[in-house]
Amino acid sequence: MxxxxxxxxxxxxxxxxxxxxxxxxxxxxxxxxxxxxxxxxxxxxxxxxxxxxxxxxxxxxxxxxxxxxxxxxxxxxxxxxxxxxxxxxxxxxxxxxxxxxxxxxxxxxxxxxxxxxxxxxxSRPAIATLLPTLEGQMLMLDVGANVDCKPQHLLEFSIMGYVYAKHVAGIDNPRVAVLSNGSEPGKGNQLTLSSYDLLSKSRLNFIGNIEGDEIYKGRADVVVCDGFVGNVVLKVSESIPDLIIEFLKEEIKRSFWYKIGFLLAKPAFRVLKSKTDYSSFGGAPLLxxxxxxxxxxxxxxxxxxxxxxxxxxxxxxxKVNDKIESAMEGCFVLKELKGAVRT
Amino acid sequence: MxxxxxxxxxxxxxxxxxxxxxxxxxxxxxxxxxxxxxxxxxxxxxxxxxxxxxxxxxxxxxxxxxxxxxxxxxxxxxxxxxxxxxxxxxxxxxxxxxxxxxxxxxxxxxxxxxxxxxxxxxSRPAIATLLPTLEGQMLMLDVGANVDCKPQHLLEFSIMGYVYAKHVAGIDNPRVAVLSNGSEPGKGNQLTLSSYDLLSKSRLNFIGNIEGDEIYKGRADVVVCDGFVGNVVLKVSESIPDLIIEFLKEEIKRSFWYKIGFLLAKPAFRVLKSKTDYSSFGGAPLLxxxxxxxxxxxxxxxxxxxxxxxxxxxxxxxKVNDKIESAMEGCFVLKELKGAVRT
Structure with missing residues (x-):
């Protein structure tokens, strides 16, 4: 029980x-x-x-x-x-x-x-969520708990996300990336630039920055960002399938053959909806x-x-939490960074 | 010429x-x-x-x-x-x-x-871009020029966006909103909370916060955010139609009738693609x-x-720039805010 x-x-x-x-x-x-x-x-x-x-x-x-x-x-x-x-x-x-x-x-x-x-x-628990990608799925965090973050918070999110992706989603050595406004190391705001530096020195499988258009391509298994950005990304993502279906409906009205085609292919759309619908992903863990x-x-x-x-x-x-605690004990972070993680 | x-x-x-x-x-x-x-x-x-x-x-x-x-x-x-x-x-x-x-x-x-x-x-020029909504289109700024912003910058973006939407896109008294992680006035990060206060005191048609899932519903004509968030939103938005088409293709392979249906409705998808494709929007003005x-x-x-x-x-x-200059001269901002706008 x-x-x-x-x-x-x-x-x-x-x-x-x-x-x-x-x-x-x-x-x-x-x-x-x-x-x-x-x-x-x-x-x-x-x-x-x-x-x-x-x-x-x-x-x-x-x-x-x-x-x-x-x-x-x-x-x-x-x-x-x-x-x-x-x-x-x-x-x-x-x-x-x-x-x-x-x-x-x-x-x-x-x-x-x-x-x-x-x-x-x-120091800062985060809300994480699984999202679908072309390759399978990836974990994004934080998606709402911490709207203003410091670099060490993004490092913590990375460690917690790494553990979750490895032990719960079963991904071997998950690739961790920082969500930024460009994939080059020099692109970012104050937060992501400093987080990049910090993550580069960690023992995580850090693959660098990831841009907004790469999230759903499956280039990373764990994507970290502050909770404000994560919340906006999540909500924008959710809204676009509906937008597309509305646009399609408008177009489909224009021709009898489009209508027939749409009716034939409709079950495929339903599966699509369940694939992109938040409700089938079943809630976000507070890590x-x-x-x-x-x-x-x-x-x-x-x-x-x-x-x-x-x-x-x-x-x-x-027992995700026990595994996170072990990981935070230093398995994934170089010794000189421990102070940064724990403040 | x-x-x-x-x-x-x-x-x-x-x-x-x-x-x-x-x-x-x-x-x-x-x-x-x-x-x-x-x-x-x-x-x-x-x-x-x-x-x-x-x-x-x-x-x-x-x-x-x-x-x-x-x-x-x-x-x-x-x-x-x-x-x-x-x-x-x-x-x-x-x-x-x-x-x-x-x-x-x-x-x-x-x-x-x-x-x-x-x-x-x-004080801070911004990159603005027009995006499609269920109601028509809306202008979002900043989408990349200023990754770290202060509240007065978001006020400036609002004024410039208002002018552009009014005089170029031809929208009477455009509705201005701040992109945030919740529609309630108390939701936001440090930047958006203070920007909300500033915009509430302006003469703009400020309608409050807008969430990520409301952007494309056409609830606002001008959506302001910092350039980091704007860049991420833009790129996430661009990537999702392709993702959906990939998912659909996978589904369509499962049945002969889906295939026939998809072939019949295919031209509708093409129009959809042009509607959501950045290339048809033709570049972003630097305001x-x-x-x-x-x-x-x-x-x-x-x-x-x-x-x-x-x-x-x-x-x-x-002559968009002349019109922005006139607007910045105080048409849209209460006198006591002028200092904030110009610093």
Whole structure:
């Protein structure tokens, strides 16, 4: 049995889609136990219709407060009885093996750091996400937790990303790159130029800068950037497939034969959509905190929630955090850099 | 007759594609005269095969040095006889009405600033680019000139973008937004949070923050960001249509009917490609310098070069710079902000 604390009131479509996702997850993994955290009265009503075998694997934990999307992390920290705070606390207390929310990512990050603490050697935990490439997939971090970063933070992201890509995604000696505005070593802003220097001296398999148009070509396995840039890249990427389909629809209206062609090829588009849709990637791990936390997209539907819960299970089972801690102990960084990593 | 100085040695496919683009542009605009700047001996050979009527409208100007893509702006400034420096100087001397390059954008920016100077009231010229949206198009800036910015720079970008969108793209009272990691006012990094405050006090039609997934939905007419973020967004955006087509091709192989469907609808894809392809947008104006300069994509082919040259013609004809200067004189900014704009 593995247990996940789920924030029932996180996300744009909470609690309805969260409840749906939990039902899907319980069906898919018979070893799963869920702590359903939120307004007890309401939640009881929501799971009334569940099969008995599912209801037995749910424990509702009351948490009357809700962290809103617009709340600042500092505001969220004051809400001791929010579904997010109570859920993370269940991990702290050792009751739950992992935590999942589709709520405010900045708040989740702050609460996880405050409640669970950081892994030894990590000063800035980060949100990482897997993205599809022409070659398979790659891990990008940070995608939202840290909007203003220093070079040593990008070094930490690189180490955590390297460990995750190696031990969870199963990539041998993952290639690490810094996202920049040019592939040449001299291209970048203050942050990426200094990060480049720092990474060049590390023992990571650092392949240099990567430009925006190379991310999805699969040239690197781990791409690091600050959380502001990562968030923008992620959201731009998500929006373009829809844009293209809208443009295509306009064009297709122009000819009877285009319409027929589009109808014939339509199933291919559906597969495409699932390949580029965030919901099938199942949530982003928060790397660097002492606990397995998955943050799902704010717009998550039931399927996305399910995938995020199942990823939380895997995150805990794979003991990713222990492996990060070992890596931070110096395996991947030259001795003279240790100070930089730990400040 | 309107004359454009063209950097023959700028861009990944220079000089061949540049020469091709010049031929296309001369054919399309019979009023165009081109100063072809670069290694005279080589260039003579390249235009040998041109029609007489085209050759008469070309003047080769010798410039033996070349600014490389990897050169830092400071290195480029030392190359007094580079095709880029000599071309921009033709504008300074009043011989050419405009300048076009597909070379190193940071170098072009530095040389244009150094040689032509800034428009009164502008401290940081920016590279702006038009992008397609579901509603039409929008202008994004900066997309590469200024990798590290201060809030007053984003205010300047907003004013220049507003003027360009209003007077060149013909949009009445353009909506200006700051690109951020959340649409709420409290979301952003240090730069965008302070820029939000500054823009709120301006007389611009400021609509607040815009997230990455809203850019292409047409919610704003002018989107401002620092040049690092703008560059990354542009390159990510360019790469995704190709990624989608690759994924689709994989899927289409799986069924005979998908193949037939794809073949029937193929022309629609071609139109799509031209709609999202940077080359049809014809280069990005450098806003804020005393001269009409267009920077085309480094990977420009002949068609992209042609469109960039024709955009340089329009930029000059529309007297965009005079209009920016008037706007910077205070039309769009409250008096107490003037200091901030001019520092």
């Amino acid at each position: 593995i247990s996940v604390a789920v924030d029932a009131y996180g996300g744009d479509h909470a609690p309805q889609e969260v409840i749906k996702g939990i039902e899907f997850a319980l069906r898919e993994n018979s070893d799963l136990f869920v702590y359903l955290v939120g307004k007890e009265g309401e939640l009881k009503g929501f799971i009334k219709g569940f099969e008995d075998s599912f209801r037995k694997r749910i424990n509702i934990v009351d948490a009357p407060q809700v962290v809103r999307m617009s709340d600042k992390p500092s505001q969220a920290l004051r809400l001791k009885n929010s579904s997010m705070a109570v859920g993370i606390n269940l991990v702290k207390e050792g009751k739950a093996d992992a935590f999942m929310t589709a709520g405010n990512s900045g708040a989740a990050m702050a609460l996880a750091m405050f409640t669970l603490g950081r892994i030894k050697g990590v 660097g905190v002492r606990g397995s936390c998955i943050i799902s997209h704010g717009r998550s539907n039931g399927v996305a929630i399910k995938n995020a819960i199942l990823k939380a299970v895997k995150f805990s089972k794979e | 309107i004359s454009v100085a063209v950097d023959a040695y700028g861009g990944d496919h220079a000089p061949q594609e540049v020469i091709k683009g010049i031929e296309f542009a001369l054919r399309e605009n019979s009023d165009l005269f081109v100063y072809l700047v670069g290694k005279e001996g080589e260039l003579k050979g390249f235009i040998k095969g041109f029609e007489d009527s085209f050759r008469k409208r070309i003047n080769i100007v010798d410039a033996p040095q070349v600014v490389r893509m990897s050169d830092k702006p400071s290195q480029a400034l030392r190359l007094k006889n580079s095709s880029m420096a000599v071309g921009i100087n033709l504008v300074k001397e009043g011989k050419a009405d405009a300048f076009m390059t597909a070379g190193n954008s940071g170098a072009a920016m530095a040389l244009a600033m150094f040689t032509l100077g800034r428009i009164k009231g502008v 804020g310098v005393r001269g009409s300069c267009i920077i085309s994509h480094g990977r420009s082919n002949g068609v992209a070069i042609k469109n960039a040259i024709l955009k340089a013609v329009k930029f000059s004809k529309e």
